[in-house]
Each structure stands twice: as C-alpha cells, then as structure tokens.
Amino acid sequence: MKTIVIIPAYNEEARIGGVIRGIVGLDIGLDIVVVNDGSFDGTCGCAKTEGAAVLNHPINMGYGAALQTGYKYALENGYDIVVQMDGDGQHDPKYIPYMLDASSKEDVDVVIGSRFKQDSGYQAPVLRRLGMIFFGILVTLVTRRKTTDPTSGYQAIRRRVLPFLASEEFPCDYADADLLIMLYYNGFTTAEFPMQMYLNERGKSMHSGIPGNLYYVFKICLSIFLTVVRENLKRGRREKCL
Amino acid sequence: MPLIQKVFFYIVALSIFVLVLNLVRKRQLKESYSWLWIIISVSLFLLISQYSLLTRVSRVLQVTPSIVILFMGVIALLLLVLQLFLINCAQSVQIKNMAQRMALLEEKMDRDRRE
Numbered sequence: 001m002k003t004i005v006i007i008p009a010y011n012e013e014a015r016i017g018g019v020i021r022g023i024v025g026l027d028i029g030l031d032i033v034v035v036n037d038g039s040f041d042g043t044c045g046c047a048k049t050e051g052a053a054v055l056n057h058p059i060n061m062g063y064g065a066a067l068q069t070g071y072k073y074a075l076e077n078g079y080d081i082v083v084q085m086d087g088d089g090q091h092d093p094k095y096i097p098y099m100l101d102a103s104s105k106e107d108v109d110v111v112i113g114s115r116f117k118q119d120s121g122y123q124a125p126v127l128r129r130l131g132m133i134f135f136g137i138l139v140t141l142v143t144r145r146k147t148t149d150p151t152s153g154y155q156a157i158r159r160r161v162l163p164f165l166a167s168e169e170f171p172c173d174y175a176d177a178d179l180l181i182m183l184y185y186n187g188f189t190t191a192e193f194p195m196q197m198y199l200n201e202r203g204k205s206m207h208s209g210i211p212g213n214l215y216y217v218f219k220i221c222l223s224i225f226l227t228v229v230r231e232n233l234k235r236g237r238r239e240k241c242l
Numbered sequence: 243m244p245l246i247q248k249v250f251f252y253i254v255a256l257s258i259f260v261l262v263l264n265l266v267r268k269r270q271l272k273e274s275y276s277w278l279w280i281i282i283s284v285s286l287f288l289l290i291s292q293y294s295l296l297t298r299v300s301r302v303l304q305v306t307p308s309i310v311i312l313f314m315g316v317i318a319l320l321l322l323v324l325q326l327f328l329i330n331c332a333q334s335v336q337i338k339n340m341a342q343r344m345a346l347l348e349e350k351m352d353r354d355r356r357e
Binding site: 054059061 | 335341346353
C-alpha cells in the first residue's frame with residue numbers, strides 16, 4: 001500500500017532533520033512530505049536535504065491548514081494511507097509500522113496514537129490534561145467509543161477519509177476533538193493505539209498563552225455543539241424524506 | 243413630523259442611495275456588497291414617508307420615536323458589520339485554498355524539474 005507521512009512544520013529547522021531520519025530509518029518504503037507553514041528559518045532546506053518532498057505555504061496558516069495541504073497532496077498523488085505526525089520530535093516514528101498494521105488488521109479508517117490508553121508516563125501540564133479529559137469525555141459521549149486522547153496529532157488515515165479531510169468541512173482552525181466527532185457522523189471508524197509521546201522540547205504548544213488556550217476551548221466546544229446540532233438536523237430531514 | 247426634518251432625511255436617504263449606485267456604476271463597489279446599503283437607504287425613505295408607523299411602534303414599545311430610530315440605526319450598522327465578517331470569512335477560505343494550491347503546484351514543478 002502506497003503510504004506517505006505528512007509532517008506539518010513551522011520553524012522546526014533544529015528538529016525536522018531528526019524526525020525525517022527516524023522515518024527513513026524504518027526502511028519500509030514510506031514517502032515523506034513536509035508542509036512548511038511559512039517558516040522563516042531553514043525548515044524547508046533541512047527537509048529537502050533529508051530527501052523529503054516539501055510543500056511551502058507562502059504565509060503561515062496554522063497546523064490545520066498545513067495538514068489539509070498534506071491531505072490534498074496525498075489525494076492528488078494516489079496514496080492509500082496517510083500517517084500524520086508532528087515535526088518537533090514529540091512523535092516517535094517507531095510506532096508507524098504498528099499503526100499501519102492496526103489500520104489494516106482492525107479495518108479502521110483512522111488509527112489514533114494515544115498517550116493515555118496505557119500508562120506511558122506522559123506528563124502534560126495540569127490545565128492541558130484537564131482539557132484533554134474534558135474533551136475525551138465529550139467525544140466518548142457523542143461517538144459512544146472510548147476516547148482517551150482526543151487531541152493527538154499522530155494518526156494513520158486511510159484513503160477513503162481523505163476527500164472529507166480535503167473538503168471545506170475540515171476544521172482548519174484547530175482539528176482536534178471536534179474532528180473525531182465529524183468523522184463519526186460521516187461514517188468513518190476510529191480506534192486508539194497506545195504509544196509514548198515526548199513533551200515538546202521548547203515546552204511551547206500551538207495553544208500558548210491564556211488567550212490562546214481560552215480561544216481553543218471555546219472553539220472546540222462551539223464546533224462540537226454545532227456539529228452535533230447540524231448532524232441531528234440532517235438526520236431529521238432525511239427521516240422526514242423517507 | 244415638521245416638513246424641514248422630512249426634507250432633510252429624504253435628502254440623506256436619497257444621497258446614500260445615489261452614492262451607493264454611483265460606486266457600483268464606477269465598479270468601486272460590487273453589486274453583491276451593495277444590496278444591504280440599498281435596503282438601508284430605501285428603509286430610511288419609507289420610514290420617513292410612513293412616520294405614523296414609527297410613532298405607533300414607539301407607542302407600543304413605550305419609548306420615544308428618536309429611540310426607535312437610534313435602535314434601528316444600530317441594527318443597520320450591526321448588519322453591515324456582520325456582512326463584512328461574512329465576506330472576510332469567505333475570503334479567508336479562498337486565500338487558504340489558493341495558498342495550498344500554490345504549494346502543491348510549486349512542489350509538482352520542482353519534481354518535474356528534477357525528473
């Protein structure tokens with residue numbers, strides 16, 4: 001199966017080389033594409049030196065938009081499976097073969113690497129952990145599937161999901177817990193795979209600062225609420241037609 | 243309503259209407275963004291013509307007609323701002339899609355050049 005690894009990256013000159021080498025070192029015939037999201041350091045050059053294809057955004061558009069560019073690339077180039085991972089070294093490439101295996105054996109559309117499915121020793125800051133628990137409960141309630149890590153960006157995705165992810169329905173703002181709910185309502189299956197992740201070396205996340213975190217919580221809650229309402233209205237209309 | 247006030251507001255409503263049409267004529271304003279302005283100027287014109295309706299509404303709401311006019315003015319401005327936000331959102335999506343398209347094409351060109 002033709003597989004590609006998508007790595008969104010913003011100013012990851014220091015780390016992107018190591019991430020790519022880790023994937024190449026698996027030696028399982030994976031293609032790699034780095035989506036350079038308007039970096040102003042040498043991310044593009046480093047990625048190209050390591051042999052990855054690079055998609056350069058002319059402006060910084062955020063993690064979600066960068067992921068979507070990768071999905072569009074995978075769709076255009078006929079890939080069967082997409083693995084997405086972070087470019088800052090948090091995600092260990094050694095889990096990729098296991099995720100691909102889980103995807104085919106369990107016939108799952110999206111395999112999500114979970115830091116909390118088993119005790120991996122991952123220590124998130126308290127507030128962030130509370131947020132993850134809160135959104136995990138929300139997703140579990142709506143999808144009726146136990147979700148322990150609703151914000152994990154380490155995923156293996158099958159081709160049939162890509163048209164949905166490449167569409168305007170994909171939440172480019174922050175594609176997290178609300179995306180899992182959208183996948184559920186669009187008939188895609190998800191499953192979690194236990195893994196260990198490392199804390200970002202710089203200690204910075206894309207949700208830095210109080211305003212950033214508050215907006216993130218607000219946006220995800222609003223998105224989840226509206227997704228549930230939208231989908232239930234759609235179902236109601238469909239039942240009326242029948 | 244005193245005649246002088248009526249004439250003043252008719253002139254204001256007509257001026258907005260003519261200004262907007264002129265901007266559309268000169269292609270400085272697109273038709274798709276002008277409709278709300280046209281509705282506002284026509285509504286203002288009708289409001290002045292049917293002043294008795296305004297006094298009836300203010301009696302029902304137990305406020306003075308000037309409060310009703312102020313409130314309607316605020317609503318009109320909020321609608322204009324909302325229209326701008328909607329346009330802005332649509333354009334953000336277009337910019338995102340264009341930037342993504344550009345990145346994909348640039349990579350394809352690089353690949354073709356290498357081959």
